[in-house]
Amino acid sequence: MQTLILGSSSPFRAEVLKKLGIDFIQHAPDIDESVLEGETAPSLVERLAKEKALAIAKDYPEALIIGSDQVAVIDGKILGKPGNHETAVKQLLSASGKAVTFYTGLALYNAQSLTMHHLVEPFTVHFRSLSEKQIHFYLEQEKPYQCAGSFKSEGLGIALFTKLEGDDPNSLIGLPLIKLIELLNKEGVDVLQLNE
Template sequence: MNSQPLVLASTSIYRSQLLSTLQLPFQTAAPDVDETPLPGESAEQTSWRLAQAKAQVVARRFPDALIIGSDQVALLDGKQIGKPLNHDNAVRQLSAMRGKTVTFYTALTLLNAASGAMQTDVAITKVSFRDLRDDEIERYLKKEQPYHCAGSAKSEGLGIALISRIEGDDPNALIGLPLILLVSMLEKQGVRVL
């Protein structure tokens, strides 16, 4: 059994809550990474690159640990949409998504900082939004204020009321941490969850 410490390269309370369901001890560390997409980079490539970058940045502070990096990028009508950061941007995002399907790319990296071994994969989730009315969008945003969530909605909260369908292999991926992928990656590094 691998006894390396486990570090989540994120300060997201949602990712921490998800990781805690595996009942493994871990700590968190903020990854100071510019999340701006590079020119010509696809949404999947952006999420992949940022998950790796977050893990690598945190690995410098924890050279003996297993580092978990994750990043999520949403794609609507061929354009990447990120965290809205404020009410007006969230209104614009949700208005643009009404009646449409948004693809969320949630990349996951597990980096063994001691050996340099790195695994990265991406979970793809397609989310179809209801044909939302303006007043529904306003009420939702006032109640949940999802300004730090890609796509302006929390599927694990009241945001589920905005959605008509979710397609994907891991329900946790949409919240920000693909646990099914993570369990498999951890096992390859000698960490057993069960």
């Protein structure tokens, strides 16, 4: 199998990918993640996932490269990573009692054959009505300041929701494994037959 590269600095995406039992190298891409004028959330994450994979290909011209990017959308507005406590409080207050859709762009680039597969996976979370006290308590517990939407669904963040809607809960962590497995299959990698 070609070397597999996860084009991300996210420890959360790396943990998700480890579930597949595949050896991989993690390498952070260096790209501009600014939103282009008039760009929708799905278009943004799809473009950035592809750009991340292509940026890594310069260093690994023989590899299979995974690029991924995620944003949350509430009331039509794109939310990124909060970066600090104050912004996280604002994000969670605005999400309280509402549905928030996360869009994850996923790209798999074969740098050897120059083949690019890509898609966007949506996932919607329905937030409980949250008090400011609950929000501060949650943020102090998990400090999810590098997570789009200001929560970690794999931890205490699950207590923030009334319902989850989507095909793959891994999407919330930024790496939709079900779709990734499909893309790997297109490149001849079957995660159920790696050792045969």
